[in-house]
Amino acid sequence: MSNRPTTAPHETSFIPPGADRCGRCGKAVYAAEKRVGGGGIWHKTCFNCATCHKMLESGVECAADNEVFCKTCYGRKYGPKGVGFGGGAGCLSAE
Ligand SMILES: [Zn+2]
Ligand SMILES: [Zn+2]
Known part of the structure; x- marks a missing residue:
């Protein structure tokens, strides 16, 4: 029994060690495309x-x-001004 499967069932991309991971898609983020x-x-x-x-x-x-989220959707979803639910949610105010 030496033939291990080489592809993990739920892993579609290889994340290099030390690379940042995108919070949306979970794939590696490189400096040129990083936000x-x-x-x-x-x-x-x-x-x-x-x-x-x-x-x-x-x-x-x-x-x-x-x-x-954009401000509009955040306001709809979580209420105006980011009323805290204690979960670390926060909205930066650019005004
Ligand atoms: Zn992404
Ligand atoms: Zn939105």
Whole structure:
């Protein structure tokens, strides 16, 4: 019994050691496509609102549940001004 399966059933991509992982798709994020925001690291193309997929600019994202949202969707989902539920949710105010 020496033939181990070479492909893990739920692992579709190899994450290099030390590489950052995208909070949206879970794949490795390299410097050229890296966006930092909402307490996580994202691909440039993944850094958009989890609800409406509007592109987000750094500094205006609202973070909750390990996801990022635009202000509008965040407000709808979690209430205005990011009323805390004690779960570390927070909305950066750019105003
Ligand atoms: Zn991604
Ligand atoms: Zn949105």
